[in-house]
Amino acid sequence: MTLLLDTATQDLLFREARTANTxxxxxVTDEQVQEIYDLVKYAPTxxxxxxxxxxxxxxxxxxxxxxxxxxxxxxxxxxxxPLVAILAADNEFHEELPTVLPSFxxxxxxxxxxxxxREQSAALNAALQVGYFIIGVRAAGLAAGPxxxxxxxxxxxxxxxxxxxxxxxxxxxxxxxxxAWYPRNPRLEYDQVVTTV
Amino acid sequence: MTLLLDTATQDLLFREARTANTxxxxxVTDEQVQEIYDLVKYAPTxxxxxxxxxxxxxxxxxxxxxxxxxxxxxxxxxxxxPLVAILAADNEFHEELPTVLPSFxxxxxxxxxxxxxREQSAALNAALQVGYFIIGVRAAGLAAGPxxxxxxxxxxxxxxxxxxxxxxxxxxxxxxxxxAWYPRNPRLEYDQVVTTV
Numbered sequence: 460m461t462l463l464l465d466t467a468t469q470d471l472l473f474r475e476a477r478t479a480n481t482x483x484x485x486x487v488t489d490e491q492v493q494e495i496y497d498l499v500k501y502a503p504t505x506x507x508x509x510x511x512x513x514x515x516x517x518x519x520x521x522x523x524x525x526x527x528x529x530x531x532x533x534x535x536x537x538x539x540x541p542l543v544a545i546l547a548a549d550n551e552f553h554e555e556l557p558t559v560l561p562s563f564x565x566x567x568x569x570x571x572x573x574x575x576x577r578e579q580s581a582a583l584n585a586a587l588q589v590g591y592f593i594i595g596v597r598a599a600g601l602a603a604g605p606x607x608x609x610x611x612x613x614x615x616x617x618x619x620x621x622x623x624x625x626x627x628x629x630x631x632x633x634x635x636x637x638x639a640w641y642p643r644n645p646r647l648e649y650d651q652v653v654t655t656v
Numbered sequence: 657m658t659l660l661l662d663t664a665t666q667d668l669l670f671r672e673a674r675t676a677n678t679x680x681x682x683x684v685t686d687e688q689v690q691e692i693y694d695l696v697k698y699a700p701t702x703x704x705x706x707x708x709x710x711x712x713x714x715x716x717x718x719x720x721x722x723x724x725x726x727x728x729x730x731x732x733x734x735x736x737x738p739l740v741a742i743l744a745a746d747n748e749f750h751e752e753l754p755t756v757l758p759s760f761x762x763x764x765x766x767x768x769x770x771x772x773x774r775e776q777s778a779a780l781n782a783a784l785q786v787g788y789f790i791i792g793v794r795a796a797g798l799a800a801g802p803x804x805x806x807x808x809x810x811x812x813x814x815x816x817x818x819x820x821x822x823x824x825x826x827x828x829x830x831x832x833x834x835x836a837w838y839p840r841n842p843r844l845e846y847d848q849v850v851t852t853v
Contacts, residue, residue: 461688462695463797468665472791473698491658493846498659500843501670503790505804507841513850521853559842583783583804583824590787593700594669600660607702607780618853627780644704645756646697649690653710656718656815 472597477640479602480536482633487542489515491599499595504588506566507559510552510581511588514545514618524617529629530608540604540631545614546592547624548585550578582625589628596632602639604631669794674837676799677733679830684739686712688796696792701785703763704756707749707778708785711742711815721814726826727805737801737828742811743789744821745782747775779822786825793829799836801828 462469470476492515504510516525522538525545529537537543553571557564571577589605596603606629614626659666667673689712701707713722719735722742726734734740750768754761768774786802793800803826811823 461691461796463668464665464695464795468661469695469795471660473695473788476698478700489852492850494658496846496850498661498666498670500849501673502787503675503800503802505802509844509849511849515850515852517852524853555844555848559844561841562838580804582779586780586783587787587790590699590784591670591791593784594788594791598661598666599658603700605700605702607777641759644758647706647752647756649693651752652697652706652708653689653693653712655686655712655714656721 471600472594476597477602477643479604479631479633479635479639480641481636481639482536482540482602482631483636485541485634487601487632491601492542492544495592495595495599498598499588499591502588502591504584505580506556506563506570508552508556508580508584509559509588510548510585511592512547512549512624514547516543516545525614525629528610528613528617529606533606533608536604536631537606537629541633544630544632545618545626546585546589546628546630547615547619547626548581549624550574550581551623552581553577578625582627585627593630596630601632602635606630668797669791673794674799674840676801676828676830676832676836677838678833678836679733679737679799679828680833682738682831684798684829688798689739689741692789692792692796695795696785696788699785699788701781702777703753703760703767705749705753705777705781706756706785707745707782708789709744709746709821711744713740713742722811722826725807725810725814726803730803730805733801733828734803734826738830739828741827741829742815742823743782743786743825743827744812744816744823745778746821747771747778748820749778750774775822779824782824790827793827798829799832803827
């Protein structure tokens with residue numbers, strides 16, 4: 460046994476945690492989201508670029524604008540989850556580098572001067588942060604329902620008028636409701652995933 | 657306080673965990689990697705696609721083949737870390753869907769029949785899994801040193817002759833050595849990242 464996490468924490472974050480498809484009406488507060496963010500913000504990104512941006516959808520009007528871009532199968536749960544978060548990559552993250560990477564402020568132009576380089580880096584690193592965020596939601600005792608079934612271009616335009624953001628995932632957040640889970644799907648075995656050279 | 661993790665676990669996984677740049681000589685065993693994998697494999701991916709593939713570099717010859725594709729600044733630590741893992745997206749992950757998604761085996765062809773769709777999905781979901789893997793390394797009491805500075809096309813060809821894999825990150829793994837850390841870089845504030853509609 461090499462893991463330092465106790466079994467309850469392993470279960471909370473990974474083994475018993477499940478993607479929820481229904482939720483109770485218990486609200487998710489801004490304070491909860493801030494605690495989640497203030498924990499997972501420390502996880503690493505390349506050049507400390509932190510490209511993830513989060514839009515919390517709280518108003519009825521915002522919910523309506525969101526749901527119409529979701530795939531049909533995702534509309535009911537996106538309509539009813541206590542909180543929905545839009546997770547996007549900021550393709551202009553490099554503007555912050557002089558502040559967040561004080562040891563190498565020139566990275567803003569030397570490494571990330573070209574938009575295609577930024578887009579590729581933001582997509583990878585914001586996706587890492589989506590993974591951290593999902594773990595953080597679970598660490599707060601909440602269930603996450605991450606979804607990628609949506610009209611990405613529609614969502615980008617709807618919520619990021621600047622044209623500089625790419626939505627990667629939309630995540631329902633709340634306490635799991637009735638029949639929240641599908642049966643657990645099989646995971647690949649170690650030997651199917653890991654090889655050694 | 658809404659987080660269910662105790663402070664020591666928050667520190668272990670996020671707050672005190674740091675990207676290591678030097679390592680002790682203490683080996684990292686296959687058993688440790690298997691425990692990490694068998695924990696983080698439960699974290700979610702879209703359609704349970706699990707596109708991450710891992711190559712552990714253990715032989716001197718494998719290390720030499722790896723290091724020559726790394727950026728110069730990453731060569732010394734990649735040469736000396738106790739274990740280096742190459743993390744890649746398998747762009748043919750859909751072949752496993754009939755097994756790992758028994759409720760919707762047709763997804764293999766209906767959703768993922770076209771290579772560009774698979775590549776985009778594998779890149780996002782394998783990146784989520786890179787994030788989970790880094791958290792798992794930390795859960796095992798080890799330090800991760802994730803790197804994206806390498807010749808990606810060179811690594812793809814060197815370690816995946818089938819042409820079906822895209823390397824996303826290379827991660828040094830071990831116990832932190834002397835002067836392992838750079839100073840902690842600033843994180844973006846909540847209000848810089850999270851907005852509400």
